[in-house]
Amino acid sequence: MVLGRVRRALAEGPRDAGRDEPPVVRDYRRVHGSRTTAQTVELLAENLVDYRAVVHRSDAAGLPALIARLLAERGARSVVVPRGLPASWLDVALAAGSGLTRVADRAALTPAELDAVDSVVTGCAVAIAETGTLVLDAGPDQGRRRITLVPDHHVCVVRVPDQVVGSVPQALPRLAPDRPLTWISGPSATSDIELDRVEGVHGPRTLEVILLSVSGEPG
Amino acid sequence: MSGTYLGMPAFPRAADVSTRDTQLRANLTHATHTIRDKRAKAVAELDDWDQLRAAGAAVKDRVLRRLDHYLEQLEAAVTAAGGQVHWAADAEEANRIVTALVRETGEREVVKVKSMATQEIGLNQALEDAGIRAYETDLAELIVQLGDDLPSHILVPAIHRNRAEIRDIFRREMGRWGRPAPEGLSDSPAELAEAARLHLREKFLSAKVGISGANFMVAETGTLVVVESEGNGRMCLTLPETLISVVGIEKVVPTWQDLEIFLQLLPRSSTAERMNPYTSTWTGTTDGDGPRTFHLVLLDNGRTDTLADTVGRQALRCIRCSACLNVCPVYERAGGHAYGSPYPGPIGAILTPQLRGIQGPLEASLPYASSLCGACYEVCPVAIDIPEVLVHLRERVVEGGPVTRGGTRTVVKPAKGHAAERAAMRAAAWTFDHPGVLRRGMRLAARTRRLHPRRLPGPGRAWSRTRALPTVPAESFRDWWRRTRGESPSGPTGKRGAGE
Numbered sequence: 001m002v003l004g005r006v007r008r009a010l011a012e013g014p015r016d017a018g019r020d021e022p023p024v025v026r027d028y029r030r031v032h033g034s035r036t037t038a039q040t041v042e043l044l045a046e047n048l049v050d051y052r053a054v055v056h057r058s059d060a061a062g063l064p065a066l067i068a069r070l071l072a073e074r075g076a077r078s079v080v081v082p083r084g085l086p087a088s089w090l091d092v093a094l095a096a097g098s099g100l101t102r103v104a105d106r107a108a109l110t111p112a113e114l115d116a117v118d119s120v121v122t123g124c125a126v127a128i129a130e131t132g133t134l135v136l137d138a139g140p141d142q143g144r145r146r147i148t149l150v151p152d153h154h155v156c157v158v159r160v161p162d163q164v165v166g167s168v169p170q171a172l173p174r175l176a177p178d179r180p181l182t183w184i185s186g187p188s189a190t191s192d193i194e195l196d197r198v199e200g201v202h203g204p205r206t207l208e209v210i211l212l213s214v215s216g217e218p219g
Numbered sequence: 220m221s222g223t224y225l226g227m228p229a230f231p232r233a234a235d236v237s238t239r240d241t242q243l244r245a246n247l248t249h250a251t252h253t254i255r256d257k258r259a260k261a262v263a264e265l266d267d268w269d270q271l272r273a274a275g276a277a278v279k280d281r282v283l284r285r286l287d288h289y290l291e292q293l294e295a296a297v298t299a300a301g302g303q304v305h306w307a308a309d310a311e312e313a314n315r316i317v318t319a320l321v322r323e324t325g326e327r328e329v330v331k332v333k334s335m336a337t338q339e340i341g342l343n344q345a346l347e348d349a350g351i352r353a354y355e356t357d358l359a360e361l362i363v364q365l366g367d368d369l370p371s372h373i374l375v376p377a378i379h380r381n382r383a384e385i386r387d388i389f390r391r392e393m394g395r396w397g398r399p400a401p402e403g404l405s406d407s408p409a410e411l412a413e414a415a416r417l418h419l420r421e422k423f424l425s426a427k428v429g430i431s432g433a434n435f436m437v438a439e440t441g442t443l444v445v446v447e448s449e450g451n452g453r454m455c456l457t458l459p460e461t462l463i464s465v466v467g468i469e470k471v472v473p474t475w476q477d478l479e480i481f482l483q484l485l486p487r488s489s490t491a492e493r494m495n496p497y498t499s500t501w502t503g504t505t506d507g508d509g510p511r512t513f514h515l516v517l518l519d520n521g522r523t524d525t526l527a528d529t530v531g532r533q534a535l536r537c538i539r540c541s542a543c544l545n546v547c548p549v550y551e552r553a554g555g556h557a558y559g560s561p562y563p564g565p566i567g568a569i570l571t572p573q574l575r576g577i578q579g580p581l582e583a584s585l586p587y588a589s590s591l592c593g594a595c596y597e598v599c600p601v602a603i604d605i606p607e608v609l610v611h612l613r614e615r616v617v618e619g620g621p622v623t624r625g626g627t628r629t630v631v632k633p634a635k636g637h638a639a640e641r642a643a644m645r646a647a648a649w650t651f652d653h654p655g656v657l658r659r660g661m662r663l664a665a666r667t668r669r670l671h672p673r674r675l676p677g678p679g680r681a682w683s684r685t686r687a688l689p690t691v692p693a694e695s696f697r698d699w700w701r702r703t704r705g706e707s708p709s710g711p712t713g714k715r716g717a718g719e
Contacts, residue, residue, distance in 0.1 A: 001306065001308050002290075002306045002307070002308055002468065002517065002519045002523065003287050003290060003291070003306075004626070005308070005519060005523035005524075005626040006286045006287045006290065006468070006523050006526065007287050008523075008527070008623075008626060009523045009524070009526040009527035009623060009626075010284065010285075010286065010287065010526065010527075021281060021284070021285075024274055024277045024278050024281060025273070025274060025277065026274055026480075027267075027270045027274075028267040028270035028271045028274055028480070028483075029265075029266075029267045029270075032264075032265060032266065032267070047493065051492075051493075051496075107507040111423065111424040111425075111458050112424050112425075115420070115424055128494075130493065131486075131493040131494035132493060132494065133494045138505070138508055144457075144507065144508040144509075145453065145457045145499075145508055145509060146457050146458060146508075146509075149450060149453050149454065149457065168478075168479050168482050168483050168494075169479040172475060172476060172478060172479050173476075177437065177440035177442045177475045177500070177502055178300065178440065178442075178502045179502075179505075180457075180499070180500065180501045180502070180505050180508055180509060181498075181499070181500040181501075182453065182497065182498070182499055183494070183497065183498035183499075183500075184496065184497060185492070185493070185494040185495065185496050185497075186496050187496065188448065188449050188450035188496050188497065189448050189449065189496045190358045190359075190408075190412055190448055190449045191375065191448070191490060192357070192358040192359035192362070192375050192376075192377060192449075193358070193377075193382055193385055193408040193411055193412070194246070194249065194250060194381060194382055194408065195249075195250045195253045195254050195375060195378070196408045198408045198409050198412045200409075200412065200413075200416075201358060201412050201415065201416055201448075201449035201450055201451070202356075202416055202419065202420075202423070202449050202450035202451045202453075202454055203449070203450025203453060203496070203497060204450075
């Protein structure tokens with residue numbers, strides 16, 4: 001019935017439509033400005049900070065200690081970990097005597113159980129420099145969407161420069177539409193009270209991003 | 220306020236009240252000026268804004284011209300991905316479908332993502348009538364719901380409330396809906412946001428059914444997109460077992476690539492950010508991640524009637540950014556409630572009369588709720604020529620003419636209140652055609668100028684109540700010309716010309 005109405009509505013007007021309609025002109029930029037790879041990573045860091053994410057830098061060797069430090073500074077007692085996160089990343093944090101409990105991301109984990117977890121550590125699929133955005137696609141090192149939502153502290157590792165693109169038009173072709181995606185730009189926020197921006201409503205109120213340098217690393 | 224838009228007065232009457240509310244005026248001026256300056260900065264960062272805007276308009280126009288095709292493609296893709304698609308011709312049918320779907324789950328409570336479409340159809344009321352409680356989870360929608368109020372802005376529905384009013388509402392009402400406001404709650408926005416977080420968390424964690432709208436639906440992939448800031452959207456889209464999305468049929472875009480346009484246009488136009496904090500996309504259902512059941516309710520409710528009007532249909536390009544509200548001098552003074560629908564401001568003035576028809580007094584008055592200054596068109600990220608549609612709708616109100624209502628072509632009569640206007644216009648046309656009559660009329664007007672009233676009597680009273688009458692000069696231009704140049708202004712130029 002709705003489709004019938006659509007067709008009648010279109011039939012009545014001049015139907016300049018049809019099979020041979022010219023393509024939409026896409027003369028907007030693929031990316032704004034020209035930057036080296038290093039400059040693109042720098043812009044990502046700047047824009048993340050501008051929207052109140054906390055940015056750290058590390059190489060592969062220093063990563064486990066950095067993650068351990070961030071969780072300890074936060075006072076985290078438990079951390080939820082996606083199935084495919086490299087185990088070595090949490091070696092230091094979960095070392096015997098650290099007092100930190102590892103919670104596996106599994107389908108049976110209820111929202112209430114998840115609500116009791118302090119932190120979450122994940123990777124990401126793509127990061128967008130111009131907008132300071134991290135995109136998660138529920139891949140093995142990112143886990144179910146809910147684990148980066150309910151805990152109040154999210155540590156996200158971005159492999160630079162491999163996972164960094166300049167712009168939104170460069171990000172979309174690298175993402176699979178059939179996967180559930182979460183685009184994250186800074187911690188959760190609201191401007192609902194007098195258009196005054198407040199960071200931290202329902203999503204994680206603290207977002208820490210580790211730019212993990214992978215250049216020169218084998219594989 | 221009673222939580223419903225039914226029986227709202229025509230715009231001038233409502234605005235007559237709201238423009239006297241100094242608190243409202245102060246809240247609105249502060250908020251709209253803050254956001255419009257931020258938006259200008261966010262837009263200025265992109266030197267290809269005009270190209271993005273043109274592409275956004277072109278994609279939406281293309282969708283509208285082949286809407287049947289894209290909707291069928293969307294339905295097939297959503298179904299293939301494990302979703303179920305329902306079609307609703309009007310608000311009543313949509314409410315019936317959603318109510319039945321919630322009942323099937325056996326649940327009596329649902330959590331809601333802020334959604335213009337469900338506001339438009341009055342879903343919360345319909346659910347309540349069926350014994351189902353709907354919790355709004357967007358902070359501003361929560362403020363509106365707890366205050367038994369109506370939204371007054373597309374992006375920030377509680378823009379008409381200041382922080383002290385919000386604190387009072389939270390203190391008074393939160394306990395009646397669930398977890399009460401913390402003791403000693405102050406009016407700092409951070410504390411108020413924290414109170415909302417605590418209040419809503421128990422609802423999110425136990426919710427089995429979520430209800431949302433969507434900002435975009437991608438026809439080729441069957442993907443839905445929700446753009447938000449707080450994380451309440453993510454909660455509603457991922458924690459419940461059943462997700463029901465009610466979306467207007469015009470929200471479809473053809474391809475995944477098209478999102479590269481709208482995900483640049485929308486955040487900068489709306490919250491004036493490079494990107495909003497959270498964007499969720501999902502395609503049907505995903506095993507072990509998020510809802511196991513997904514229903515998509517595709518809503519017409521006047522959209523196909525709007526589509527049938529080739530001038531007015533551009534209103535269906537709207538991506539609900541609200542930039543037009545924030546720059547509108549009329550909105551800034553009258554406030555959102557005067558527009559009598561969930562769509563206030565300039566876009567509401569052209570959308571509401573088209574979705575509902577122009578027969579009601581409110582709908583017939585809305586095309587006049589504008590000074591035609593054109594600021595709305597300037598900022599619109601999909602280049603909707605709102606002044607053009609306003610003038611088009613004014614003509615429809617005054618002259619009547621062919622329209623489509625409920626899918627049927629019909630002819631509306633001219634609106635009642637405009638008979639005097641039409642008579643005046645006819646008389647003016649005749650007078651301008653008869654120079655002798657015009658001259659005598661103007662001389663008469665000049666000689667009697669001391670006797671002119673400040674307000675028109677009779678049918679002209681309504682017109683002059685909100686306008687200052689022009690003062691008539693002692694001498695008409697035509698007489699002045701004749702006296703100083705000794706010739707008729709409409710006559711041949713004669714000896715004038717060379718050397719002038």
